[in-house]
Amino acid sequence: MAFALPVWLAVQEELLRHTDSGSDTRSCFDDLDDEALFQMFHLTRPCITFITETVQSRMEDTQLQEEKPELPLDAMVMVALNYYAHGISSAAVLQRVGLGQMDQAAAIIAMVSVLIAGLCDQFVSFPLARDAKANVAVKVQELCGIPDVLGVLAPAHFKIRASPYERSSFRSFVNTLGYTSVVSQIICDSEGNVLSVESCCVGSTGEQDMWEASDKGREIEKELLGQFWVIGGRGYQLSKNVLPPLAAPGTDSENRFNQAHAKILDVMRTTLGSMKRRFRCLMQLGFAKEATLDKKSNIIKTCCVLHNIAMKFSVPPPPAAGKIEPLHQGRQVTSTAEVNPEVLQARQKVIERSFSLAPSSPDPPGDKTTEEKE
Incomplete structure (x- = not known):
């Protein structure tokens, strides 16, 4: 079931409070200013923070955590969001997270897409x-x-x-x-x-x-x-x-x-x-x-989930x-x-x-x- 508006407002308030609290937990997104974030991912910092934490929670609830990803979760999300935003993986993002091969990026995008597409029941519903x-x-x-x-x-x-x-x-x-x-x-x-x-x-x-x-x-x-x-x-x-x-x-x-x-x-x-x-x-x-339309379907569903999240965070396209x-x-x-x-x-x-x-x-x-x- 989709989250009601009061829940979303509470989530945004909590995220902003968490961001302002000076947490010791740093993300690879922290080194980018707000303008760079939007240019690279077409999303805002609070929205990206929410997405990252949601994907983290989703990964903990699925068997994918047993696959032991080679990158930290925030780096995986960075690679995937950059691909969704531009249709390609930019060299700057791959270099930032330490990936040198496109096939590695493709595997990470596929994994993150499975995780986010699996959130459709929560974020895409009547x-x-x-x-x-x-x-x-x-x-x-x-x-x-x-x-x-x-x-x-x-x-x-x-x-x-x-x-x-x-x-x-x-x-x-x-x-x-x-x-x-x-x-x-x-x-x-x-x-x-x-x-x-x-x-x-x-x-x-x-x-x-x-x-x-x-x-x-x-x-x-x-x-x-x-x-x-x-x-x-x-x-x-x-x-x-x-x-x-x-x-x-x-x-x-x-x-x-x-x-x-x-x-x-x-x-x-x-x-x-x-x-x-x-x-x-x-x-x-x-x-x-x-025979292999599942990967395309996952990307489409992922973009629908992220679209609804961006709408709730009032992020303009x-x-x-x-x-x-x-x-x-x-x-x-x-x-x-x-x-x-x-x-x-x-x-x-x-x-x-x-x-x-x-x-x-x-x-x-x-x-x-x-x-x-x-």
Whole structure:
């Protein structure tokens, strides 16, 4: 279960008190000033301290402690965070921790990724308390006008390299935009906190197929989280809990609904853009094979955990270097023949109750462009 805000505030206060107390325990991060820390890791000192101590606790609770790492824990975290931030291991960091070979760095990154990815249940999760879920839904409605929404659902594609000589495998990685990728199903809230991330699949996997096969999809469709919607793009089928846009809006109300839908869906685009700016390893995950996707999945999950931690510590992402890439649209789901009539009626009620009248403000829901959080 994710930590509540008061817990996070207490954690931050404790860390700051610990930092100011002049502890004799020194870290390899201590020799770097705050500006250098952000440039090298895209994170702040309190955030890095929290991550290091959390990884230490995780290592003590797992069998990995028996492997006797060749580096101190803080040095291992330094190597991994530097890779996540830049997609490569910088010579300055490797020299600082005393590593001379890239394969050693790769092994350390893989080990740290296993540890942090294993924290998903703690740091990446839906709110479970009734009031907490209601609060998430209220914030979504305030943003776009759609009621009873618990999250935004989308496929997150991450570029990889695959061998063109293995033709069948290569084709399986090619997505509908024509490049090779792996894809993970991600759900976030209206503020950009990641609520769910599934293991990655080959890039040709369709959104609906991923949803139906996912643990979170089955959980939500069984309404184990309550009677809430998740917002999905055009690649998802309308169901009692998944709300895609209308394929062919024919009225002003339906057009306003689609505008509102686009506005909340844009939060996911902003979230993924922010993650890829902070963790540039996600821009290119390197060589991949179908049989060995666990390492890629661990890195994606790790970046989601670290993203949520950075959000709680209010750490801004690095400045944008260009436009944020659009969400992967996937294949349009057009057939409604198998959709339960009650589901169609439920969506129509949302449209009629929330979008039948034009808003009094000059800007109807969805007209304002979602700005990226800095």
